[in-house]
Amino acid sequence: MKIVLIGAGNLATNLGKALFRAGHEIVQVYSRTEASASALADALHCSHTTDLKEVIKRADVFVISIKDSALSAVASSLQEGREGQLFVHTAGSMPMDVFPFERRGVFYPMQTFSKNKEVDFSVIPCFVEAKSKDDLQCLKTLALTISDTVYELDSENRKYLHLSAVFCCNFANHCFSLGADLLKKHGNIPFNVMLPLIDETASKLYSMSPQEAQTGPAVRWDENVIAKQIQLLDENPEMQKIYELMSKSIHEEK
Amino acid sequence: MKIVLIGAGNLATNLGKALFRAGHEIVQVYSRTEASASALADALHCSHTTDLKEVIKRADVFVISIKDSALSAVASSLQEGREGQLFVHTAGSMPMDVFPFERRGVFYPMQTFSKNKEVDFSVIPCFVEAKSKDDLQCLKTLALTISDTVYELDSENRKYLHLSAVFCCNFANHCFSLGADLLKKHGNIPFNVMLPLIDETASKLYSMSPQEAQTGPAVRWDENVIAKQIQLLDENPEMQKIYELMSKSIHEEK
Numbered sequence: 001m002k003i004v005l006i007g008a009g010n011l012a013t014n015l016g017k018a019l020f021r022a023g024h025e026i027v028q029v030y031s032r033t034e035a036s037a038s039a040l041a042d043a044l045h046c047s048h049t050t051d052l053k054e055v056i057k058r059a060d061v062f063v064i065s066i067k068d069s070a071l072s073a074v075a076s077s078l079q080e081g082r083e084g085q086l087f088v089h090t091a092g093s094m095p096m097d098v099f100p101f102e103r104r105g106v107f108y109p110m111q112t113f114s115k116n117k118e119v120d121f122s123v124i125p126c127f128v129e130a131k132s133k134d135d136l137q138c139l140k141t142l143a144l145t146i147s148d149t150v151y152e153l154d155s156e157n158r159k160y161l162h163l164s165a166v167f168c169c170n171f172a173n174h175c176f177s178l179g180a181d182l183l184k185k186h187g188n189i190p191f192n193v194m195l196p197l198i199d200e201t202a203s204k205l206y207s208m209s210p211q212e213a214q215t216g217p218a219v220r221w222d223e224n225v226i227a228k229q230i231q232l233l234d235e236n237p238e239m240q241k242i243y244e245l246m247s248k249s250i251h252e253e254k
Numbered sequence: 255m256k257i258v259l260i261g262a263g264n265l266a267t268n269l270g271k272a273l274f275r276a277g278h279e280i281v282q283v284y285s286r287t288e289a290s291a292s293a294l295a296d297a298l299h300c301s302h303t304t305d306l307k308e309v310i311k312r313a314d315v316f317v318i319s320i321k322d323s324a325l326s327a328v329a330s331s332l333q334e335g336r337e338g339q340l341f342v343h344t345a346g347s348m349p350m351d352v353f354p355f356e357r358r359g360v361f362y363p364m365q366t367f368s369k370n371k372e373v374d375f376s377v378i379p380c381f382v383e384a385k386s387k388d389d390l391q392c393l394k395t396l397a398l399t400i401s402d403t404v405y406e407l408d409s410e411n412r413k414y415l416h417l418s419a420v421f422c423c424n425f426a427n428h429c430f431s432l433g434a435d436l437l438k439k440h441g442n443i444p445f446n447v448m449l450p451l452i453d454e455t456a457s458k459l460y461s462m463s464p465q466e467a468q469t470g471p472a473v474r475w476d477e478n479v480i481a482k483q484i485q486l487l488d489e490n491p492e493m494q495k496i497y498e499l500m501s502k503s504i505h506e507e508k
Contacts, residue, residue, distance in 0.1 A: 112469045
């Protein structure tokens with residue numbers, strides 16, 4: 001397929017590369033920033049622009065992968081001259097109808113993307129939605145060229161999927177970050193000692209539910225340890241609050 | 255070495271099996287519960303008892319791996335007749351001095367153990383401490399027979415290490431659990447769609463710090479998405495509080 005890529009952030013970069021490798025033709029990359037636009041265009045062997053007015057008028061699909069808050073405005077400025085074209089965005093939390101286009105859809109690859117770490121797209125579940133049946137079929141076909149796991153999911157349920165991903169990825173990662181802070185301040189232990197524990201925490205989920213996998217003072221409701229650990233966090237009231245809230249929530253779930 | 259194992263819980267089971275496989279002789283297993291004691295003793299080809307008074311009097315090391323709150327009492331009842339023996343516990347959050355024995359130490363393998371999932375002990379970092387230099391050397395040697403990563407760490411710093419592990423493992427896992435709840439209630443998406451995302455979240459830490467790895471609405475401080483997601487959690491005030499607190503904490507760390 002001929003694809004125009006609007007955006008050159010982490011997701012756009014990873015998605016663009018996966019589409020390119022799967023044999024699709026990325027015909028143009030747009031980004032507000034010249035450096036980002038040209039870097040990604042180089043990798044995808046295509047032209048680039050930093051001017052929305054210069055975006056190509058015809059393609060099989062326009063993929064808009066920019067920050068959520070800019071979606072609506074950028075879509076508006078692309079409307080003129082592109083009637084009848086298919087536009088999709090890649091934002092988990094945004095409804096399909098944020099787009100004014102008649103042919104509109106969503107192509108949400110659920111993953112945490114960092115620019116300088118390439119990911120194996122084939123294992124990333126992709127969630128697609130489209131206004132028309134034909135476009136939905138087209139997006140499914142497109143998704144299957146880069147991923148082994150493609151789901152059809154409407155905007156309402158995708159909101160919760162994205163929220164679930166925020167817990168499973170961003171908040172879990174923040175727990176790692178808080179753990180890293182503690183190690184930095186006490187003892188002389190490098191954070192990488194935590195990696196086998198973190199790997200096992202993730203790996204357990206292949207054979208049991210996270211609820212079954214839970215261990216530690218909160219699920220045992222070991223009040224003695226809990227009280228002592230809350231005290232250890234005395235100098236950091238916010239972390240203390242997180243500790244209390246998470247422990248209570250683990251205990252109540254049991 | 256000849257080892258007596260007091261306890262037959264998740265940690266004791268995994269540790270006992272690793273020691274056995276490394277060629278040590280587990281001479282006896284004690285557990286309050288007959289079923290647990292005999293199951294583990296069978297696996298370790300040794301005798302078992304459910305009576306503390308029948309615990310063997312001489313061994314190279316007595317490993318006490320029971321719940322933290324029982325450590326002190328069990329230690330007291332083992333004192334008589336075992337003068338001069340080396341006792342260690344396996345509890346990350348308990349100081350070495352919870353033990354009344356002259357020869358005392360700690361052998362803390364930092365991992366999340368579930369009984370029905372065996373782990374590769376060689377990658378588990380073990381943290382050892384002992385009252386005497388000779389016993390410390392002995393515990394280091396013992397630890398190196400089952401793990402590639404052995405650290406000496408005192409009780410004060412181990413408290414923080416264990417607290418860090420609570421964040422990196424238990425709290426991160428609870429984020430997975432909260433994410434799983436959301437999926438169960440909305441849409442018809444199985445939790446295993448989250449596994450590639452969770453794997454990548456863990457895997458990123460091999461090439462960047464958790465702070466560098468952070469993505470999502472909170473680190474971008476996308477107030478629009480954050481407000482909408484808080485609203486989605488309207489029916490669950492506790493999860494809403496966790497969402498707000500974690501998002502704020504991610505934002506402030508930036």
